[in-house]
Amino acid sequence: MDILKKSFKKSIWVFHLSTAACNNCDIEVLELLTPRYDVERFGIKLVGSPRHADALLVCGSVNAHAKPRLLEVYRQTPKPCLVVAFGSCGCSSGIFRDSYSIVGPLDKVLKEEDPDVKIVYIPGCPPKPEAMIEGIVMGLGAI
Amino acid sequence: MKQTIIPLGPYHPLLEEPEHFKLYVEGERVVELDVEIGYNHRGIEKLSEGKTWDQVPYLVERICGICSTSHPMAYCLAVEDLVGCDIPKRAQLIRVVVCELERIHSHLLWVGLAGHFIGYNTVWMWAWKYRETILEICEKLTGNRNHYAMFKPGGVRRDFNKEQIDYGLERIVEMEKPIRLLTDAILDDPVIHKRLKGIGVLTKKEAVDYSALGPTSRGSGVPWDVRYDEPLDGFKDLKWKVIVQKDGDVFSKGVVRLLECFESISLIKQALVSLPEGGAIDADIREVPPGEGCGRYEAPRGEVFHYVRSDGSNMPYRHKVRAPTFNNLPTFKASCKGETIADVALITASIDPCYCCTERVAVVDKNNNEKILREKDLLKLSVDKTKSIMKKLGKTPPLYNMEI
Numbered sequence: 201m202d203i204l205k206k207s208f209k210k211s212i213w214v215f216h217l218s219t220a221a222c223n224n225c226d227i228e229v230l231e232l233l234t235p236r237y238d239v240e241r242f243g244i245k246l247v248g249s250p251r252h253a254d255a256l257l258v259c260g261s262v263n264a265h266a267k268p269r270l271l272e273v274y275r276q277t278p279k280p281c282l283v284v285a286f287g288s289c290g291c292s293s294g295i296f297r298d299s300y301s302i303v304g305p306l307d308k309v310l311k312e313e314d315p316d317v318k319i320v321y322i323p324g325c326p327p328k329p330e331a332m333i334e335g336i337v338m339g340l341g342a343i
Numbered sequence: 344m345k346q347t348i349i350p351l352g353p354y355h356p357l358l359e360e361p362e363h364f365k366l367y368v369e370g371e372r373v374v375e376l377d378v379e380i381g382y383n384h385r386g387i388e389k390l391s392e393g394k395t396w397d398q399v400p401y402l403v404e405r406i407c408g409i410c411s412t413s414h415p416m417a418y419c420l421a422v423e424d425l426v427g428c429d430i431p432k433r434a435q436l437i438r439v440v441v442c443e444l445e446r447i448h449s450h451l452l453w454v455g456l457a458g459h460f461i462g463y464n465t466v467w468m469w470a471w472k473y474r475e476t477i478l479e480i481c482e483k484l485t486g487n488r489n490h491y492a493m494f495k496p497g498g499v500r501r502d503f504n505k506e507q508i509d510y511g512l513e514r515i516v517e518m519e520k521p522i523r524l525l526t527d528a529i530l531d532d533p534v535i536h537k538r539l540k541g542i543g544v545l546t547k548k549e550a551v552d553y554s555a556l557g558p559t560s561r562g563s564g565v566p567w568d569v570r571y572d573e574p575l576d577g578f579k580d581l582k583w584k585v586i587v588q589k590d591g592d593v594f595s596k597g598v599v600r601l602l603e604c605f606e607s608i609s610l611i612k613q614a615l616v617s618l619p620e621g622g623a624i625d626a627d628i629r630e631v632p633p634g635e636g637c638g639r640y641e642a643p644r645g646e647v648f649h650y651v652r653s654d655g656s657n658m659p660y661r662h663k664v665r666a667p668t669f670n671n672l673p674t675f676k677a678s679c680k681g682e683t684i685a686d687v688a689l690i691t692a693s694i695d696p697c698y699c700c701t702e703r704v705a706v707v708d709k710n711n712n713e714k715i716l717r718e719k720d721l722l723k724l725s726v727d728k729t730k731s732i733m734k735k736l737g738k739t740p741p742l743y744n745m746e747i
């Protein structure tokens with residue numbers, strides 16, 4: 201088995217970034233670490249650098265200002281990596297779709313950079329923490 | 344001494360929202376600080392001009408995930424100011440309940456994050472554990488953990504039934520003890536005292552000069568609270584007090600927030616008990632006449648201000664939002680200077696900044712060459728605009744010098 205694939209079988213480390221979101225999804229991501237949900241028991245750990253991450257959690261519709269930074273972070277993440285699109289914003293730009301500053305949705309932006317990017321969508325505004333955990337676990341199963 | 348610039352962000356593990364600080368340091372001391380925002384700009388004011396009066400609350404709720412009732416509240420107050428209608432008593436008290444629940448969870452969130460910033464993860468986990476319970480109450484009463492969609496111009500969208508009220512009362516009374524425990528533990532902890540006292544002091548004068556709002560001003564001894572200064576009808580019969588601390592450091596801001604949780608709990612109890620039986624929950628606004636209206640409401644972070652102008656159609660003609668962080672951000676200039684780098688993240692967190700609310704100017708031209716508008720550029724743009732308007736009107740420029 202390919203060593204990178206093997207690494208996904210063990211604990212996965214995630215890097216969280218927010219690109220023009222309403223920050224509710226970001227808070228809910230932090231919520232996952234707190235005692236009620238405690239994702240660390242599944243080995244999911246939030247890390248401080250994309251270079252250590254197996255998965256990127258992206259919240260929010262992508263705006264023009266954040267796009268270059270998002271791509272930069274994506275390039276720095278070791279491949280293969282899983283991208284998790286959080287919330288309606290991440291999936292489809294949600295309520296901000298028509299705004300002048302939005303260049304997203306996320307999948308469009310990332311597919312321009314890398315056509316084989318693997319994205320898991322977790323809809324909801326904000327998604328419930330249970331849905332988030334299930335989404336990440338299912339995404340890992342799919343890889 | 345040589346000056347060094349240290350960038351902090353935009354994607355920094357300590358910041359859960361993207362923002363970019365530039366710290367100008369001499370050795371360990373920060374001498375100057377620059378904030379660059381815009382990573383979250385979503386053009387909400389413009390979007391809102393394309394939505395009907397009843398749709399806008401859903402949008403303004405998504406300005407910020409934590410003040411997700413204060414923004415709709417201020418917006419609804421603005422529309423009601425424009426229309427000039429009276430809100431039924433029951434609707435007002437329901438609004439008070441939802442807003443105060445939000446205040447508790449927001450303050451607990453801040454306490455947790457402050458703990459996290461000083462490396463006290465116990466405080467973080469502890470505070471957020473109780474926050475979960477508050478979110479549970481929110482979910483039971485309104486149907487969602489955040490983004491409640493409860494408000495509409497003229498009233499509220501959903502009523503509470505008997506079962507919900509009993510549940511809310513029971514759980515909120517239960518919460519008082521654990522939050523008291525947390526507060527006492529934090530206020531007694533010598534490490535927290537050492538770490539937070541005397542850090543990032545914002546004096547009373549500076550708070551007034553920078554027009555700081557919310558707990559940031561109340562921590563510096565300025566008793567500004569919109570709920571108190573301009574009470575809504577729903578607030579008039581309820582008993583509570585404004586919490587003020589004098590020192591202006593990070594610790595006092597924390598104390599203000601922790602003690603406010605108890606005021607909020609008491610407000611929720613009083614509101615739920617005095618909820619009148621039955622009755623309308625909606626003033627049934629059919630038409631919005633041309634005109635303008637303002638709404639102010641005290642969000643957990645300070646005063647939220649909404650302005651709407653109507654041309655008589657079913658959409659706002661202009662909608663302007665001013666979030667509290669917009670006022671509180673510049674206070675960094677006063678409070679961060681002379682502090683060590685290690686404390687800056689904490690001080691910046693101490694106003695509970697919400698960049699999602701504050702995103703203003705992000706100029707990006709077609710080939711992605713970004714240009715950041717600094718104060719000078721903005722001033723110049725504004726002066727230029729005034730000049731061009733004067734030219735159009737055929738007026739002579741004023742005598743005083745408008746050059747920068």
Ligand code: SF4
Nearest residue numbers: 222225287288289325
């Ligand atoms: S999906 Fe909803 S909750 Fe999440 S960032 Fe977008 S607007 Fe906020």
